[in-house]
Amino acid sequence: xxxxxxxxxxxxxYNRETSRLGLTHAxxxxxxxxxxxxxxxxxxxxxxxGDGVLNCLKDQQCMKHYNNTSMETHIxxxxxxDLQVYICKEDIERFGLTKDxxxxxxxxxxxxKIAEIVPFDKIQGIMEEVDHLQFF
Amino acid sequence: xxxISFLSHYRHGADxxxxxxxxxxxxxxxxxxxxxxxxxxxxKPSPLLDKKDVSFYALIDDIETRGFKIEGIDKRVKxxxxxxxxxxxxxxxxxVIWL
Numbered sequence: 001x002x003x004x005x006x007x008x009x010x011x012x013x014y015n016r017e018t019s020r021l022g023l024t025h026a027x028x029x030x031x032x033x034x035x036x037x038x039x040x041x042x043x044x045x046x047x048x049x050g051d052g053v054l055n056c057l058k059d060q061q062c063m064k065h066y067n068n069t070s071m072e073t074h075i076x077x078x079x080x081x082d083l084q085v086y087i088c089k090e091d092i093e094r095f096g097l098t099k100d101x102x103x104x105x106x107x108x109x110x111x112x113k114i115a116e117i118v119p120f121d122k123i124q125g126i127m128e129e130v131d132h133l134q135f136f
Numbered sequence: 137x138x139x140i141s142f143l144s145h146y147r148h149g150a151d152x153x154x155x156x157x158x159x160x161x162x163x164x165x166x167x168x169x170x171x172x173x174x175x176x177x178x179x180k181p182s183p184l185l186d187k188k189d190v191s192f193y194a195l196i197d198d199i200e201t202r203g204f205k206i207e208g209i210d211k212r213v214k215x216x217x218x219x220x221x222x223x224x225x226x227x228x229x230x231x232v233i234w235l
Contacts, residue, residue, distance in 0.1 A: 012146060012168045012171065013168075013202070014167065014168060014201065014202065015144060015145065015167045015168040051146070051147075051171075054171065054175070054202070057202065057203030057204070058203055059200075059203045059205075060201060060202060060203040061200040061201055061203075062201045064200065064201075065197040065198075065200060065201050066197070066201060070201070070203075072203065094177055094178055095175040095176070095177055096175060096176040096177075096179060097175070101203075
């Protein structure tokens with residue numbers, strides 16, 4: 001049986017580990033099956049909404065200043081393992097940002113998957129469609 | 137009272153600054169406080185930056201960590217290094233608070 005889980009990231013990056021944990025759990029769900037019953041499969045999807053869209057800014061220099069991986073890198077790793085990533089269009093616009101400011105691909109590390117910037121209605125639909133919702 | 141205040145949150149903490157009476161106030165945006173100077177929500181800069189008679193600073197390391205460019209932050213805010221902060225704390229203010 002296939003279970004769909006949406007990992008909805010609404011928290012800002014860095015001050016707390018919340019958003020990083022959400023993405024880590026999603027990547028883990030894509031990569032391993034330790035908590036599944038035999039034969040079950042997980043189909044994770046990641047959605048960034050609200051303040052959470054600020055995790056997706058390009059050119060984060062966390063490694064340079066704090067010797068830690070950035071959320072930008074983490075998102076690229078998610079794309080590398082073919083996670084479906086959605087980013088809320090209205091929230092990006094609310095912060096005065098454009099698609100050019102946002103991480104949507106990771107071709108430089110060989111990822112084929114593209115993060116999609118979508119209206120909140122689409123994310124609403126995903127939240128209704130999945131079996132489980134996890135907010136971070 | 138000359139206070140320099142570190143502000144490391146985006147959604148809370150700023151209200152406290154409205155209540156404290158000071159003769160000189162500096163606000164240093166660090167951590168996620170950086171979003172006050174990096175984004176304009178609904179087309180408007182953070183209302184905190186409209187506060188009069190306040191010196192605003194933002195830590196360069198935290199600006200760049202979050203993906204912003206130093207030249208792109210609000211012009212009312214002075215980008216500062218850790219070394220600059222030490223000078224500010226020791227030379228220009230009497231007390232330090234963290235919100």
